[in-house]
Amino acid sequence: MGLGAKALGQAVLELRDVRKRFGDREALRGVSVSIGEGEFLGLVGPNGAGKTTLIRVSLGLLRRDSGDVRLFGRDPFLDPTARESVGVIFERPSLPATMPVIELLRRAARIYGVPESDVREAVKLAGLEGHESRPFGQLSAGLKQRAAIAHALVASPKFLVADEPTSNLDPVERASVLETLSRLKKERGVTILLSSHVLSEVLRVVDRIVVIKQGSVVAQGAPDEVIGSIxxxxxxxxxxxxxxxxxxxxxxxxxxxxxxxxxxxxxxxxxxxxxxxxxxxxxxxxxxxxxxxxxxxxxxxxxxxx
Ligand SMILES: Nc1ncnc2c1ncn2[C@@H]1O[C@H](COP(=O)(O)OP(=O)(O)OP(=O)(O)O)[C@@H](O)[C@H]1O
The missing domain is CATH 3.30.70 (Alpha-Beta Plaits)
Structure with a gap:
């Protein structure tokens, strides 16, 4: 077992024939997916398809049963340093509710040893200007999600993984979060993995789409290739x-x-x-x-x- 370094190329993330079972439920049934540097990949599937499991296995937060996973060329389960350049955004961001957003970001900046200018840049990129002094807990769901994105950005991630970041949002907020992710890819060259069960919103922003159903990849390719004939x-x-x-x-x-x-x-x-x-x-x-x-x-x- 094991992937040779030569076979990995420039992939930021590579999964080969990954399987994961919970009891008698097979959550991943031999999934192979790769994401190249600077690519925006959409992972689409209905509820229970295995998106979150795939993401957790990819980040090394969950042990796969078999198959290979390489994150920046390393096995993230055995070597957590593989996650150092990864920012993760979840469906319901949880940050201290009473702390003003700007303080949350400054605190993260101190941890990562980055200057105040990076905090301002993260606020701008996430479209949070004008809301920085409000406590996180008082923000709308969409602004909370953008605050979570800014929080992840302070660490200058090379790879951003967003697990259903829009599922809790209204249509206007959904569009603005997607627009923010799109900007990160274009302006910062950040590699992005976005999972969603809404095909139409993913099609608009990604370079490539992977469709997953009951733990198996059933289609993948550029949006036009995947839906072209339908x-x-x-x-x-x-x-x-x-x-x-x-x-x-x-x-x-x-x-x-x-x-x-x-x-x-x-x-x-x-x-x-x-x-x-x-x-x-x-x-x-x-x-x-x-x-x-x-x-x-x-x-x-x-x-x-x-
Ligand atoms: N810790 C667990 N224990 C048992 N079963 C689990 C566990 N985590 C996930 N599963 C099961 O594995 C399957 C895949 O779940 P997963 O959460 O990865 O799907 P998903 O595509 O992210 O769905 P959703 O959009 O609903 O979050 C589901 O049938 C789920 O019930």
């Missing part, structure tokens, strides 16, 4: 059940929602078939308001790749 149409209709039935009757893969019918299009033939089926539906009295072509969600992607 098209989804949402047809808004007053009676989605009736419309879905008519479309299914024409061989389409349609599913009724509350206000719309979701149709998975498997190619240009399906697109033509949808338009013809809608025309037929209208002539038999089933109405629709409009069609939107949308990005596939995680569910649609998983149906396609598993």
């Amino acid at each position: 098209k989804v149409a949402r047809v808004r209709a007053p009676d989605p059940q009736a419309l879905a039935k008519a479309l299914i009757g024409r061989g389409l893969n349609a599913e009724a929602g509350v206000q719309e019918v979701t149709v998975r299009l498997r190619g240009p033939d399906d697109e033509r078939a949808l338009l013809l089926a809608l025309a037929d539906a209208v002539s038999s009295g089933i109405r629709y308001y409009g069609i939107d072509l949308v990005e596939p969600g995680l569910e649609e992607l998983l149906r396609e790749v598993s």
Whole structure:
């Protein structure tokens, strides 16, 4: 066992055939993933897919059953110094609630022996200006997450691991946290691993995406490669059940929602078939308001790749 140094290349993190079991539950079933220097990788999967387990094993916080893990070329479980250049952001950041953010950051700066100018830089990069003097506990969930990012940044990490950092946030806050991560990659060249169960938000910011389901990688590649061939149409209709039935009757893969019918299009033939089926539906009295072509969600992607 063991990875030769030659095989590692410039990977910041490399997992090969990693397995992890909790009792009779296999959380990771032979996962191989690598992240190159400066890369922004999205790890996407539904709840319970194994994202957190993969992250904990990658950081050496959890012992794998088999397979190889190298973080900056070292086994993080045997050699915790491999984590020295890694910043970690969790779903619910926990920092002392009563301490003003700026004091938290200064305290971290003293620990890491970095100058005050780095604290100001971290505040700026995390978009925290104007909120620095507020106690951490009084910040909104989104600002708390950005304070956690600033806190991690004070140590100048080369690799930032963010485990579902947006899952607790509203859409505006989600966008601002993702924007912050994106800026870190572009302006600082930080390598980033972002896990999420929301495919659409990850697609917008990452270079590459790894899709995980029940402990196995089911797809990986650039966002376009992974979702390129999957098209989804949402047809808004007053009676989605009736419309879905008519479309299914024409061989389409349609599913009724509350206000719309979701149709998975498997190619240009399906697109033509949808338009013809809608025309037929209208002539038999089933109405629709409009069609939107949308990005596939995680569910649609998983149906396609598993
Ligand atoms: N300490 C543990 N003991 C027992 N089972 C565990 C433990 N940690 C995780 N599991 C199980 O392993 C599987 C993967 O869990 P994991 O937390 O890695 O998934 P996840 O993709 O991060 O999910 P979520 O989005 O819900 O956090 C799940 O079935 C979970 O119940």
